[in-house]
Amino acid sequence: MLRARRTPRVLPGFGLAIGFTLCYVSLLVLIPLSTVLLKSTTISWSAFWGTVFSPRALASYRLSLGASFFGALINAVFGLLVTWVLVRYQFPGKRLLDGLVDLPFALPTAVAGITLTTLYASNGWIGQYLDLLGVKAAYAPLGIVIALTFIGLPFVVRTLEPVLQSFDATMEEAAASLGASRWQTFWRVILPELRPALLTGFALAFARALGEYGSVIFIAGNMPMRTEITPLLIMIKLEQFDYAGATAIALLLLLMSFVLLLGINLLQKRLGRLALAEGGGT
Protein backbone atom coordinates (compact mmCIF):
# COMPACT_ATOMS: atom_id res chain seq x y z
CA MET A 1 0.00 0.00 0.00
CA LEU A 2 2.64 2.41 1.13
CA ARG A 3 4.79 1.57 -1.85
CA ALA A 4 1.95 2.26 -4.23
CA ARG A 5 1.75 5.73 -2.75
CA ARG A 6 5.43 6.37 -3.22
CA THR A 7 5.54 5.45 -6.89
CA PRO A 8 5.68 8.59 -9.01
CA ARG A 9 2.29 9.69 -10.24
CA VAL A 10 2.07 9.09 -13.94
CA LEU A 11 -1.19 10.92 -14.48
CA PRO A 12 -1.37 14.68 -14.08
CA GLY A 13 -4.07 16.75 -12.43
CA PHE A 14 -4.07 15.31 -8.94
CA GLY A 15 -3.36 18.65 -7.29
CA LEU A 16 -6.10 20.48 -9.14
CA ALA A 17 -8.69 17.73 -8.65
CA ILE A 18 -8.04 17.12 -4.96
CA GLY A 19 -7.72 20.84 -4.26
CA PHE A 20 -11.07 21.61 -5.82
CA THR A 21 -12.68 18.59 -4.17
CA LEU A 22 -11.47 19.49 -0.70
CA CYS A 23 -12.48 23.14 -1.06
CA TYR A 24 -15.93 22.20 -2.29
CA VAL A 25 -16.46 19.56 0.38
CA SER A 26 -15.30 21.90 3.15
CA LEU A 27 -17.42 24.84 2.02
CA LEU A 28 -20.58 22.89 1.38
CA VAL A 29 -20.53 19.98 3.80
CA LEU A 30 -17.97 20.32 6.57
CA ILE A 31 -18.51 23.97 7.50
CA PRO A 32 -22.33 23.82 7.46
CA LEU A 33 -22.38 20.54 9.41
CA SER A 34 -19.91 21.79 11.98
CA THR A 35 -22.15 24.81 12.52
CA VAL A 36 -24.64 22.42 14.10
CA LEU A 37 -21.96 21.23 16.52
CA LEU A 38 -20.78 24.79 17.15
CA LYS A 39 -24.30 25.96 17.88
CA SER A 40 -24.90 23.06 20.23
CA THR A 41 -21.89 24.06 22.36
CA THR A 42 -23.64 27.33 23.16
CA ILE A 43 -26.55 25.47 24.77
CA SER A 44 -26.31 24.78 28.49
CA TRP A 45 -26.54 21.16 29.60
CA SER A 46 -29.79 21.67 31.45
CA ALA A 47 -31.41 23.39 28.47
CA PHE A 48 -30.12 20.67 26.16
CA TRP A 49 -31.42 17.94 28.48
CA GLY A 50 -34.75 19.71 28.92
CA THR A 51 -35.32 19.97 25.16
CA VAL A 52 -34.05 16.59 24.09
CA PHE A 53 -35.92 14.68 26.80
CA SER A 54 -39.08 16.74 26.93
CA PRO A 55 -42.22 14.56 26.75
CA ARG A 56 -43.10 16.01 23.34
CA ALA A 57 -39.64 15.21 21.94
CA LEU A 58 -39.68 11.72 23.45
CA ALA A 59 -43.08 11.04 21.89
CA SER A 60 -41.69 12.16 18.51
CA TYR A 61 -38.68 9.80 18.74
CA ARG A 62 -40.95 6.91 19.64
CA LEU A 63 -43.17 7.67 16.66
CA SER A 64 -40.31 8.30 14.20
CA LEU A 65 -38.37 5.20 15.24
CA GLY A 66 -41.47 3.00 15.43
CA ALA A 67 -42.99 4.09 12.12
CA SER A 68 -39.61 3.89 10.36
CA PHE A 69 -39.08 0.41 11.77
CA PHE A 70 -42.46 -0.88 10.62
CA GLY A 71 -42.09 0.77 7.21
CA ALA A 72 -38.69 -0.85 6.75
CA LEU A 73 -40.02 -4.19 8.02
CA ILE A 74 -42.91 -4.17 5.53
CA ASN A 75 -40.38 -3.36 2.81
CA ALA A 76 -38.07 -6.16 3.92
CA VAL A 77 -40.84 -8.76 3.66
CA PHE A 78 -42.49 -7.52 0.48
CA GLY A 79 -39.21 -6.34 -1.01
CA LEU A 80 -37.84 -9.87 -0.76
CA LEU A 81 -40.98 -11.19 -2.41
CA VAL A 82 -40.91 -8.57 -5.17
CA THR A 83 -37.20 -9.19 -5.85
CA TRP A 84 -37.80 -12.93 -6.03
CA VAL A 85 -40.63 -12.44 -8.52
CA LEU A 86 -38.65 -9.93 -10.62
CA VAL A 87 -35.51 -12.09 -10.77
CA ARG A 88 -36.94 -15.60 -11.02
CA TYR A 89 -40.18 -15.37 -13.00
CA GLN A 90 -41.18 -14.16 -16.43
CA PHE A 91 -44.49 -12.38 -16.90
CA PRO A 92 -45.85 -9.63 -19.16
CA GLY A 93 -45.11 -6.10 -17.98
CA LYS A 94 -42.17 -7.22 -15.87
CA ARG A 95 -39.68 -4.73 -17.30
CA LEU A 96 -42.06 -1.82 -16.83
CA LEU A 97 -42.65 -2.84 -13.23
CA ASP A 98 -38.94 -3.27 -12.61
CA GLY A 99 -38.35 0.29 -13.82
CA LEU A 100 -41.20 1.61 -11.73
CA VAL A 101 -39.64 0.26 -8.51
CA ASP A 102 -37.39 3.35 -8.47
CA LEU A 103 -40.34 5.75 -8.59
CA PRO A 104 -39.99 6.75 -4.90
CA PHE A 105 -36.41 7.86 -5.68
CA ALA A 106 -37.54 10.09 -8.53
CA LEU A 107 -40.92 11.36 -7.32
CA PRO A 108 -40.70 14.56 -5.24
CA THR A 109 -41.68 13.80 -1.66
CA ALA A 110 -44.31 16.55 -1.53
CA VAL A 111 -46.11 14.94 -4.48
CA ALA A 112 -45.97 11.56 -2.75
CA GLY A 113 -47.29 13.19 0.42
CA ILE A 114 -50.36 14.86 -1.03
CA THR A 115 -51.16 11.87 -3.23
CA LEU A 116 -50.98 9.30 -0.45
CA THR A 117 -53.03 11.57 1.81
CA THR A 118 -55.73 11.94 -0.83
CA LEU A 119 -55.78 8.18 -1.41
CA TYR A 120 -55.93 7.19 2.26
CA ALA A 121 -58.21 9.95 3.60
CA SER A 122 -61.58 8.61 4.73
CA ASN A 123 -63.16 9.72 1.42
CA GLY A 124 -60.20 8.61 -0.72
CA TRP A 125 -59.99 5.74 -3.20
CA ILE A 126 -58.43 3.40 -0.62
CA GLY A 127 -59.32 5.18 2.61
CA GLN A 128 -63.06 4.71 2.15
CA TYR A 129 -62.69 0.94 2.28
CA LEU A 130 -60.36 1.10 5.26
CA ASP A 131 -62.98 3.33 6.87
CA LEU A 132 -65.58 0.60 6.44
CA LEU A 133 -63.26 -1.72 8.35
CA GLY A 134 -62.95 0.89 11.06
CA VAL A 135 -59.29 1.59 10.22
CA LYS A 136 -58.13 5.20 10.14
CA ALA A 137 -55.07 5.60 7.93
CA ALA A 138 -54.60 9.27 7.08
CA TYR A 139 -53.95 11.62 10.02
CA ALA A 140 -52.97 8.64 12.19
CA PRO A 141 -49.72 6.72 12.84
CA LEU A 142 -50.74 4.15 10.21
CA GLY A 143 -50.60 6.90 7.58
CA ILE A 144 -47.02 7.69 8.59
CA VAL A 145 -46.09 4.01 8.20
CA ILE A 146 -47.68 4.02 4.72
CA ALA A 147 -45.71 7.10 3.63
CA LEU A 148 -42.45 5.70 5.01
CA THR A 149 -43.12 2.35 3.33
CA PHE A 150 -43.53 4.18 0.03
CA ILE A 151 -40.28 6.15 0.24
CA GLY A 152 -38.26 3.12 1.42
CA LEU A 153 -39.62 0.73 -1.20
CA PRO A 154 -36.66 0.71 -3.64
CA PHE A 155 -33.92 0.11 -1.06
CA VAL A 156 -34.54 -3.57 -0.24
CA VAL A 157 -35.31 -4.50 -3.86
CA ARG A 158 -32.22 -2.75 -5.27
CA THR A 159 -29.88 -4.20 -2.62
CA LEU A 160 -31.21 -7.75 -2.98
CA GLU A 161 -31.50 -7.84 -6.77
CA PRO A 162 -27.79 -8.23 -7.66
CA VAL A 163 -27.28 -10.80 -4.89
CA LEU A 164 -30.19 -12.95 -6.02
CA GLN A 165 -29.19 -12.59 -9.68
CA SER A 166 -25.71 -13.92 -9.02
CA PHE A 167 -26.95 -16.62 -6.65
CA ASP A 168 -25.18 -19.92 -7.23
CA ALA A 169 -27.86 -22.29 -8.55
CA THR A 170 -25.76 -25.37 -7.82
CA MET A 171 -26.40 -24.83 -4.11
CA GLU A 172 -30.13 -25.09 -4.66
CA GLU A 173 -29.62 -28.16 -6.81
CA ALA A 174 -27.47 -29.76 -4.16
CA ALA A 175 -30.11 -29.12 -1.50
CA ALA A 176 -32.85 -30.50 -3.71
CA SER A 177 -30.83 -33.58 -4.65
CA LEU A 178 -30.28 -34.24 -0.97
CA GLY A 179 -34.03 -34.37 -0.52
CA ALA A 180 -34.87 -30.89 0.70
CA SER A 181 -38.30 -29.62 -0.20
CA ARG A 182 -38.52 -26.30 -2.06
CA TRP A 183 -39.55 -24.53 1.14
CA GLN A 184 -36.68 -26.07 3.08
CA THR A 185 -34.24 -25.06 0.35
CA PHE A 186 -35.51 -21.50 0.46
CA TRP A 187 -35.54 -21.27 4.24
CA ARG A 188 -32.26 -23.09 4.96
CA VAL A 189 -30.12 -22.43 1.86
CA ILE A 190 -31.28 -19.34 -0.02
CA LEU A 191 -32.45 -17.07 2.78
CA PRO A 192 -29.24 -17.31 4.88
CA GLU A 193 -27.29 -16.22 1.78
CA LEU A 194 -29.58 -13.25 1.25
CA ARG A 195 -29.63 -12.19 4.87
CA PRO A 196 -26.76 -9.63 4.85
CA ALA A 197 -28.20 -7.90 1.77
CA LEU A 198 -31.70 -8.03 3.23
CA LEU A 199 -30.45 -6.47 6.45
CA THR A 200 -28.57 -3.78 4.53
CA GLY A 201 -31.68 -2.92 2.53
CA PHE A 202 -33.72 -2.81 5.72
CA ALA A 203 -31.20 -0.50 7.41
CA LEU A 204 -31.04 1.82 4.38
CA ALA A 205 -34.83 2.08 4.25
CA PHE A 206 -34.93 2.66 8.01
CA ALA A 207 -32.27 5.39 7.88
CA ARG A 208 -34.01 7.14 5.02
CA ALA A 209 -37.37 6.96 6.81
CA LEU A 210 -35.97 8.41 10.03
CA GLY A 211 -35.11 11.76 8.46
CA GLU A 212 -38.00 11.88 5.99
CA TYR A 213 -40.13 15.01 6.05
CA GLY A 214 -41.99 15.85 2.83
CA SER A 215 -44.05 12.72 2.30
CA VAL A 216 -45.01 12.40 5.97
CA ILE A 217 -46.21 15.84 7.03
CA PHE A 218 -49.27 15.80 4.78
CA ILE A 219 -50.56 12.42 5.86
CA ALA A 220 -49.53 12.59 9.53
CA GLY A 221 -52.01 15.10 10.94
CA ASN A 222 -49.10 16.53 12.96
CA MET A 223 -50.68 16.47 16.42
CA PRO A 224 -48.11 17.00 19.19
CA MET A 225 -47.53 13.84 21.25
CA ARG A 226 -49.53 11.70 18.81
CA THR A 227 -48.59 12.13 15.16
CA GLU A 228 -45.64 14.52 15.21
CA ILE A 229 -42.39 13.11 13.75
CA THR A 230 -38.97 14.31 14.91
CA PRO A 231 -38.01 16.22 11.70
CA LEU A 232 -41.30 18.12 11.99
CA LEU A 233 -40.51 19.02 15.60
CA ILE A 234 -37.20 20.50 14.40
CA MET A 235 -39.09 22.43 11.72
CA ILE A 236 -41.59 23.78 14.29
CA LYS A 237 -38.78 24.95 16.57
CA LEU A 238 -37.11 26.69 13.62
CA GLU A 239 -40.35 28.44 12.74
CA GLN A 240 -40.56 29.67 16.35
CA PHE A 241 -36.95 30.92 16.00
CA ASP A 242 -35.96 28.51 18.81
CA TYR A 243 -32.67 27.71 17.09
CA ALA A 244 -31.08 26.23 20.21
CA GLY A 245 -33.95 23.77 20.69
CA ALA A 246 -33.95 22.85 17.01
CA THR A 247 -30.19 22.26 17.13
CA ALA A 248 -30.43 20.05 20.23
CA ILE A 249 -32.99 17.74 18.65
CA ALA A 250 -31.19 17.84 15.28
CA LEU A 251 -28.00 16.72 17.03
CA LEU A 252 -29.76 13.68 18.47
CA LEU A 253 -31.33 12.83 15.09
CA LEU A 254 -27.91 13.19 13.41
CA LEU A 255 -26.43 10.88 16.03
CA MET A 256 -29.07 8.23 15.32
CA SER A 257 -28.44 8.54 11.56
CA PHE A 258 -24.68 8.18 12.00
CA VAL A 259 -25.04 5.11 14.21
CA LEU A 260 -27.22 3.60 11.49
CA LEU A 261 -24.74 4.63 8.79
CA LEU A 262 -21.94 2.97 10.73
CA GLY A 263 -23.99 -0.21 11.04
CA ILE A 264 -24.75 -0.16 7.33
CA ASN A 265 -21.08 0.29 6.46
CA LEU A 266 -20.11 -2.65 8.68
CA LEU A 267 -22.84 -4.74 7.06
CA GLN A 268 -21.64 -3.82 3.60
CA LYS A 269 -18.09 -4.71 4.51
CA ARG A 270 -19.36 -8.13 5.59
CA LEU A 271 -21.35 -8.32 2.38
CA GLY A 272 -18.21 -7.52 0.40
CA ARG A 273 -16.21 -10.12 2.31
CA LEU A 274 -18.88 -12.74 1.68
CA ALA A 275 -18.79 -11.96 -2.01
CA LEU A 276 -15.00 -12.15 -1.91
CA ALA A 277 -15.01 -15.49 -0.07
CA GLU A 278 -17.41 -16.90 -2.62
CA GLY A 279 -15.66 -15.20 -5.48
CA GLY A 280 -14.12 -18.49 -6.61
CA GLY A 281 -17.48 -20.19 -6.89
CA THR A 282 -19.43 -17.67 -8.87
Added chain:
Amino acid sequence: MMPSVRHDRRSGATPALSANLQESRLIAGLLIAVALGYLGLFLVVPVIAVFAKALAKGVATYWAVISDPMAWASIRLTVIAAAIAVPLNTVFGLAASWAIAKFDFPGKNVLLTVIDLPFSVSPVISGMMFVLLFGAQGLFGGWLITHDIKIIFAVPGIVLATVFVTFPFVARELIPLMQAQGNDEEEAARTLGAGGWQIFFRVTLPNVKWGLLYGVIMCNARAMGEFGAVSVVSGHIRGLTNTMPLHVEILYNEYQFASAFGVASLLTLLALVTLASRRAIEWRATAEGVRQQPRQTQKEDR
Protein backbone atom coordinates in the same frame (compact mmCIF):
# COMPACT_ATOMS: atom_id res chain seq x y z
CA MET B 1 -17.22 -44.73 -12.85
CA MET B 2 -18.70 -41.42 -11.80
CA PRO B 3 -21.82 -41.59 -9.71
CA SER B 4 -24.68 -40.87 -12.03
CA VAL B 5 -26.19 -38.29 -9.71
CA ARG B 6 -23.47 -35.84 -10.58
CA HIS B 7 -24.25 -36.01 -14.26
CA ASP B 8 -27.88 -35.38 -13.57
CA ARG B 9 -27.32 -32.11 -11.80
CA ARG B 10 -28.34 -29.64 -14.42
CA SER B 11 -30.56 -31.04 -17.08
CA GLY B 12 -31.68 -34.58 -16.62
CA ALA B 13 -32.93 -34.28 -13.08
CA THR B 14 -35.48 -36.86 -11.99
CA PRO B 15 -39.05 -35.55 -11.83
CA ALA B 16 -38.94 -35.67 -8.05
CA LEU B 17 -35.81 -33.52 -8.01
CA SER B 18 -37.12 -30.88 -10.37
CA ALA B 19 -40.27 -30.68 -8.28
CA ASN B 20 -37.97 -29.71 -5.43
CA LEU B 21 -36.12 -27.22 -7.60
CA GLN B 22 -38.99 -25.03 -8.61
CA GLU B 23 -42.08 -23.69 -6.99
CA SER B 24 -45.33 -25.19 -8.20
CA ARG B 25 -47.25 -23.12 -10.73
CA LEU B 26 -49.79 -22.30 -8.05
CA ILE B 27 -47.20 -20.89 -5.64
CA ALA B 28 -45.42 -19.00 -8.43
CA GLY B 29 -48.71 -17.48 -9.57
CA LEU B 30 -49.56 -16.54 -6.01
CA LEU B 31 -46.19 -14.86 -5.45
CA ILE B 32 -46.50 -12.90 -8.69
CA ALA B 33 -50.01 -11.82 -7.70
CA VAL B 34 -48.87 -10.57 -4.29
CA ALA B 35 -45.90 -8.72 -5.81
CA LEU B 36 -48.11 -7.11 -8.44
CA GLY B 37 -50.62 -6.17 -5.77
CA TYR B 38 -47.96 -4.57 -3.58
CA LEU B 39 -46.32 -2.60 -6.41
CA GLY B 40 -49.71 -1.70 -7.83
CA LEU B 41 -50.95 -0.38 -4.51
CA PHE B 42 -47.83 1.63 -3.70
CA LEU B 43 -46.59 2.72 -7.13
CA VAL B 44 -49.20 2.46 -9.88
CA VAL B 45 -52.27 3.70 -8.00
CA PRO B 46 -50.56 6.90 -6.72
CA VAL B 47 -49.32 7.81 -10.22
CA ILE B 48 -52.80 7.31 -11.67
CA ALA B 49 -54.30 9.28 -8.79
CA VAL B 50 -52.06 12.33 -9.45
CA PHE B 51 -53.24 12.62 -13.05
CA ALA B 52 -56.85 11.75 -12.22
CA LYS B 53 -57.02 14.48 -9.56
CA ALA B 54 -55.21 16.97 -11.80
CA LEU B 55 -57.68 16.42 -14.64
CA ALA B 56 -60.73 15.98 -12.38
CA LYS B 57 -62.14 19.38 -13.32
CA GLY B 58 -61.48 19.05 -17.01
CA VAL B 59 -58.67 19.88 -19.40
CA ALA B 60 -59.54 23.60 -19.52
CA THR B 61 -59.05 23.97 -15.75
CA TYR B 62 -55.82 21.99 -16.02
CA TRP B 63 -54.46 24.43 -18.60
CA ALA B 64 -55.52 27.36 -16.47
CA VAL B 65 -53.69 25.81 -13.49
CA ILE B 66 -50.41 25.20 -15.21
CA SER B 67 -50.39 28.52 -17.03
CA ASP B 68 -51.03 30.45 -13.82
CA PRO B 69 -48.31 33.11 -13.31
CA MET B 70 -47.58 31.86 -9.77
CA ALA B 71 -47.13 28.33 -11.09
CA TRP B 72 -44.77 29.72 -13.74
CA ALA B 73 -42.80 31.64 -11.16
CA SER B 74 -42.35 28.43 -9.17
CA ILE B 75 -41.30 26.52 -12.29
CA ARG B 76 -38.77 29.24 -13.11
CA LEU B 77 -37.23 29.12 -9.65
CA THR B 78 -37.06 25.33 -9.70
CA VAL B 79 -35.29 25.42 -13.05
CA ILE B 80 -32.87 28.12 -11.84
CA ALA B 81 -31.97 26.14 -8.69
CA ALA B 82 -31.40 22.96 -10.70
CA ALA B 83 -29.47 24.85 -13.40
CA ILE B 84 -26.98 26.01 -10.76
CA ALA B 85 -26.87 22.91 -8.55
CA VAL B 86 -26.53 20.25 -11.24
CA PRO B 87 -23.54 21.72 -13.17
CA LEU B 88 -21.72 22.56 -9.91
CA ASN B 89 -22.17 19.05 -8.57
CA THR B 90 -21.24 17.58 -11.94
CA VAL B 91 -17.92 19.44 -12.00
CA PHE B 92 -17.36 18.40 -8.38
CA GLY B 93 -18.24 14.80 -9.20
CA LEU B 94 -15.71 14.73 -12.04
CA ALA B 95 -12.95 16.29 -9.93
CA ALA B 96 -13.61 14.06 -6.93
CA SER B 97 -13.75 10.87 -8.96
CA TRP B 98 -10.57 11.81 -10.86
CA ALA B 99 -8.72 12.34 -7.57
CA ILE B 100 -10.18 9.33 -5.75
CA ALA B 101 -10.23 6.76 -8.54
CA LYS B 102 -6.97 7.60 -10.32
CA PHE B 103 -4.71 8.31 -7.35
CA ASP B 104 -3.85 6.88 -3.96
CA PHE B 105 -3.61 9.18 -1.00
CA PRO B 106 -4.05 8.92 2.76
CA GLY B 107 -7.50 9.75 4.09
CA LYS B 108 -9.29 8.54 0.98
CA ASN B 109 -11.88 6.58 2.94
CA VAL B 110 -12.61 9.56 5.15
CA LEU B 111 -13.20 11.68 2.06
CA LEU B 112 -15.55 9.02 0.65
CA THR B 113 -17.54 9.00 3.88
CA VAL B 114 -17.77 12.80 3.90
CA ILE B 115 -19.03 12.81 0.31
CA ASP B 116 -21.78 10.40 1.38
CA LEU B 117 -22.83 12.48 4.39
CA PRO B 118 -25.57 14.56 2.72
CA PHE B 119 -27.44 11.31 2.00
CA SER B 120 -27.76 10.51 5.69
CA VAL B 121 -28.73 13.97 6.92
CA SER B 122 -32.43 14.68 7.28
CA PRO B 123 -33.59 17.30 4.74
CA VAL B 124 -34.85 19.49 7.56
CA ILE B 125 -31.38 19.49 9.16
CA SER B 126 -29.80 20.25 5.77
CA GLY B 127 -31.88 23.41 5.58
CA MET B 128 -31.30 24.23 9.24
CA MET B 129 -27.51 24.32 8.80
CA PHE B 130 -27.79 27.19 6.35
CA VAL B 131 -30.19 29.04 8.64
CA LEU B 132 -27.63 28.68 11.45
CA LEU B 133 -24.94 30.06 9.12
CA PHE B 134 -26.72 32.80 7.23
CA GLY B 135 -29.99 33.47 9.11
CA ALA B 136 -30.60 36.72 11.00
CA GLN B 137 -29.31 35.15 14.24
CA GLY B 138 -26.77 33.06 12.37
CA LEU B 139 -22.97 33.07 12.38
CA PHE B 140 -22.70 35.46 9.43
CA GLY B 141 -26.16 36.95 10.00
CA GLY B 142 -24.96 40.30 11.33
CA TRP B 143 -22.40 40.79 8.57
CA LEU B 144 -24.95 39.91 5.89
CA ILE B 145 -27.49 42.38 7.31
CA THR B 146 -25.00 45.26 7.40
CA HIS B 147 -24.05 44.53 3.81
CA ASP B 148 -27.70 44.10 2.83
CA ILE B 149 -27.28 40.61 1.42
CA LYS B 150 -30.16 38.18 1.76
CA ILE B 151 -29.46 34.47 1.63
CA ILE B 152 -32.07 32.89 3.87
CA PHE B 153 -35.67 33.41 2.75
CA ALA B 154 -34.24 34.30 -0.66
CA VAL B 155 -33.07 32.58 -3.82
CA PRO B 156 -29.40 32.03 -2.75
CA GLY B 157 -30.54 29.98 0.26
CA ILE B 158 -32.71 27.80 -1.96
CA VAL B 159 -29.78 27.24 -4.32
CA LEU B 160 -27.41 26.41 -1.42
CA ALA B 161 -29.84 23.90 0.10
CA THR B 162 -30.37 22.30 -3.31
CA VAL B 163 -26.63 22.02 -3.94
CA PHE B 164 -26.17 20.36 -0.54
CA VAL B 165 -28.87 17.70 -0.90
CA THR B 166 -27.81 16.79 -4.46
CA PHE B 167 -24.12 16.92 -3.62
CA PRO B 168 -23.16 13.20 -3.83
CA PHE B 169 -25.17 12.00 -6.85
CA VAL B 170 -22.64 12.41 -9.68
CA ALA B 171 -19.59 11.61 -7.53
CA ARG B 172 -21.15 8.40 -6.15
CA GLU B 173 -21.93 7.27 -9.67
CA LEU B 174 -18.51 8.05 -11.16
CA ILE B 175 -16.10 6.93 -8.42
CA PRO B 176 -16.82 3.16 -8.57
CA LEU B 177 -17.03 3.35 -12.36
CA MET B 178 -13.60 4.97 -12.74
CA GLN B 179 -12.14 2.67 -10.10
CA ALA B 180 -13.34 -0.35 -12.04
CA GLN B 181 -11.84 0.97 -15.26
CA GLY B 182 -8.37 1.48 -13.83
CA ASN B 183 -5.65 3.75 -15.17
CA ASP B 184 -4.30 1.72 -18.08
CA GLU B 185 -5.87 3.70 -20.91
CA GLU B 186 -4.97 7.05 -19.35
CA GLU B 187 -1.38 5.94 -18.78
CA ALA B 188 -1.16 4.70 -22.36
CA ALA B 189 -2.37 8.09 -23.57
CA ARG B 190 0.22 9.74 -21.35
CA THR B 191 3.09 7.73 -22.78
CA LEU B 192 1.88 8.65 -26.26
CA GLY B 193 2.31 12.27 -25.29
CA ALA B 194 -1.18 13.43 -24.41
CA GLY B 195 -1.59 16.29 -21.94
CA GLY B 196 -3.79 16.18 -18.83
CA TRP B 197 -6.88 17.80 -20.35
CA GLN B 198 -6.44 15.80 -23.54
CA ILE B 199 -6.45 12.57 -21.52
CA PHE B 200 -9.48 13.71 -19.59
CA PHE B 201 -11.57 14.80 -22.56
CA ARG B 202 -10.47 12.15 -25.07
CA VAL B 203 -10.04 9.06 -22.89
CA THR B 204 -11.69 9.31 -19.49
CA LEU B 205 -14.82 11.26 -20.34
CA PRO B 206 -15.89 9.04 -23.27
CA ASN B 207 -15.34 6.01 -21.04
CA VAL B 208 -17.64 7.21 -18.30
CA LYS B 209 -20.17 9.13 -20.37
CA TRP B 210 -23.17 6.90 -19.62
CA GLY B 211 -22.47 6.78 -15.92
CA LEU B 212 -22.03 10.54 -15.92
CA LEU B 213 -25.33 11.09 -17.71
CA TYR B 214 -27.05 8.72 -15.31
CA GLY B 215 -25.72 10.60 -12.30
CA VAL B 216 -26.68 13.95 -13.79
CA ILE B 217 -30.24 12.79 -14.44
CA MET B 218 -30.71 11.54 -10.88
CA CYS B 219 -29.09 14.70 -9.52
CA ASN B 220 -31.50 16.79 -11.54
CA ALA B 221 -34.55 14.82 -10.37
CA ARG B 222 -33.62 15.37 -6.76
CA ALA B 223 -32.72 19.03 -7.34
CA MET B 224 -36.10 19.77 -8.85
CA GLY B 225 -38.05 17.72 -6.33
CA GLU B 226 -36.36 18.64 -3.04
CA PHE B 227 -38.86 19.77 -0.45
CA GLY B 228 -37.72 19.59 3.18
CA ALA B 229 -34.40 21.44 2.96
CA VAL B 230 -35.74 24.09 0.61
CA SER B 231 -38.82 24.51 2.76
CA VAL B 232 -36.67 25.53 5.76
CA VAL B 233 -34.73 28.23 3.89
CA SER B 234 -37.42 29.52 1.55
CA GLY B 235 -39.78 31.55 3.71
CA HIS B 236 -42.59 30.65 1.30
CA ILE B 237 -42.87 34.02 -0.41
CA ARG B 238 -45.25 33.41 -3.24
CA GLY B 239 -43.95 34.25 -6.68
CA LEU B 240 -40.48 34.93 -5.25
CA THR B 241 -39.11 32.03 -3.21
CA ASN B 242 -41.52 29.23 -4.06
CA THR B 243 -40.20 26.24 -5.92
CA MET B 244 -42.63 23.80 -7.53
CA PRO B 245 -42.80 21.38 -4.57
CA LEU B 246 -43.37 24.30 -2.18
CA HIS B 247 -46.04 25.69 -4.47
CA VAL B 248 -47.76 22.29 -4.39
CA GLU B 249 -47.76 22.42 -0.60
CA ILE B 250 -49.26 25.91 -0.43
CA LEU B 251 -52.01 25.12 -2.94
CA TYR B 252 -52.81 21.88 -1.12
CA ASN B 253 -53.01 23.58 2.28
CA GLU B 254 -55.38 26.14 0.75
CA TYR B 255 -57.65 23.28 -0.36
CA GLN B 256 -57.03 24.12 -4.04
CA PHE B 257 -56.68 20.43 -4.80
CA ALA B 258 -57.07 20.64 -8.59
CA SER B 259 -54.30 23.26 -8.73
CA ALA B 260 -52.06 21.36 -6.30
CA PHE B 261 -52.36 18.16 -8.32
CA GLY B 262 -51.98 20.12 -11.55
CA VAL B 263 -48.51 21.31 -10.53
CA ALA B 264 -47.83 17.90 -8.95
CA SER B 265 -48.64 16.22 -12.26
CA LEU B 266 -45.79 18.18 -13.91
CA LEU B 267 -43.39 16.90 -11.23
CA THR B 268 -44.73 13.37 -11.65
CA LEU B 269 -44.15 13.64 -15.39
CA LEU B 270 -40.57 14.70 -14.64
CA ALA B 271 -40.16 11.63 -12.40
CA LEU B 272 -41.50 9.30 -15.10
CA VAL B 273 -39.24 10.86 -17.75
CA THR B 274 -36.31 10.48 -15.33
CA LEU B 275 -37.05 6.77 -14.85
CA ALA B 276 -37.49 6.23 -18.59
CA SER B 277 -34.24 7.97 -19.53
CA ARG B 278 -32.45 6.02 -16.83
CA ARG B 279 -33.64 2.82 -18.40
CA ALA B 280 -32.68 4.04 -21.87
CA ILE B 281 -29.16 4.84 -20.64
CA GLU B 282 -28.83 1.38 -19.10
CA TRP B 283 -29.84 -0.22 -22.38
CA ARG B 284 -27.46 1.93 -24.41
CA ALA B 285 -24.60 1.22 -22.06
CA THR B 286 -25.30 -2.52 -22.14
CA ALA B 287 -25.67 -2.44 -25.91
CA GLU B 288 -22.29 -0.79 -26.26
CA GLY B 289 -20.92 -3.54 -24.10
CA VAL B 290 -18.48 -1.23 -22.42
CA ARG B 291 -17.50 -1.86 -18.83
CA GLN B 292 -19.53 1.07 -17.79
CA GLN B 293 -23.06 -0.03 -17.26
CA PRO B 294 -24.32 2.28 -14.55
CA ARG B 295 -24.48 0.36 -11.35
CA GLN B 296 -27.57 0.10 -9.25
CA THR B 297 -26.47 2.18 -6.34
CA GLN B 298 -27.70 1.28 -2.93
CA LYS B 299 -27.15 4.59 -1.33
CA GLU B 300 -28.38 6.93 -3.97
CA ASP B 301 -31.36 9.19 -3.82
CA ARG B 302 -31.77 9.62 -0.19
